[in-house]
Amino acid sequence: MIQIPQSAQTSYNTSQKQLEEAAAIIELDPAAYELLRRPLRELHVTMTVKMDNGRTKIFQGFRVQHNDARGPNKGGIRFHPDETIDTIRALASWMTWKTSVMDLPLGGGKGGVICNPKTMSTSELERLSRAYIRQLGSFLGPEKDIPAPDVYTTSQIMGWMADEYSIMQGKNTFGVITGKPLALCGSAGRGDATARGGIYCVRNASETLGLNLAGERAAIQGYGNAGSNAHKLAIQLLGMKVIAVSDSSGSIYNPDGFLYDALMAHKKKTGSVTFFPGAAAISDKELLELDVAVLFPAALDSVITKTNAPDIRAKIIAELANGPITPEADAILYNKGIYIIPDLLCNAGGVTVSYFEMVQNAYGYYWDEEQVHQRLENKMKTAFLAVQQTSQTYKVHNRLAAYIVAVKRVADAMKLRGWY
């Protein structure tokens, strides 16, 4: 097996454990299981970037293609100082399961660069983004592997990357990447798609549970693209009150709820949600343990562990982040009767609209926002029902049900292709 450094095994172990459980239930063929435990391909790259001070800095990055039995590899690129290859391996496999649960004709991949974009200038970021694409070279392509935004990468970064790839090809090849700006053949509705898909799932879950969410409280951990848009849409589409939010600088609380526009304006001005007028500072642990109807983990992986899981009081946990709950915590929350909408489903709105973007790029014909929302809502509902039905059939919790749906589809495709 692949050697994993001891320091950063959590998400990798989580992903392996989840697959193992699903494989046992569906009695997956041993060869198929071995294949799915590891990525099909991975590329490690080293980049040199001229920094604004005239010095050259060396950066390291990766791209992992987990499985493309059902279609080209698809998944985001993360720019993060703590990036590791094993986190990317886990995230690439989660993309395989995510695209499969959504029944998109895609596989799973993920990329990462070890860097801290918060300390880099715009031009340094542009040079790094372009260098990364140059190094990945023929590993990518609209029919091979299509990256997208993820932690700390933006539509502007996707724009630079699409441009660099197009220069390398000698022709505009915008379909190589999704999450692009609208003016560069991006899709309407991609910006808030991750949060929107999650909110649709919460609405479906509330109907299943017979819960009326109007006027109920929500807490959001993380205030990047997914978290901030979840704030906007929890108010707009569910009529909820968002009483606590956090970002990497800290957590804030107001029992009356936060207005989206005012908080966003504060974050834009100061760079953080902390010190928002009228808000009390609370600890990140307190935020996760608030008595709310819906908790949205919307930041990084492994934040809910066996240590804090017993204290979580939310009725529904909507996983907008990838892998926020460890398997031990999963079992504790399940036994407490908390309804978890697993990441594979809950945050799949992003990759689903990315898929719509690929389709529009291939056609050269673009849909309006209303059409995107409608198609996304349909896709989310179909996947939600498939997971719900599987959970009833196999008498397992939602995450395992999502895995069962996803792994079966990928295994079937591999079988039909003659891979085992």
Ligand code: GLU
């Ligand atoms: N980074 C997002 C995810 O984890 C979106 C990936 C994509 O659009 O390809 O699902």
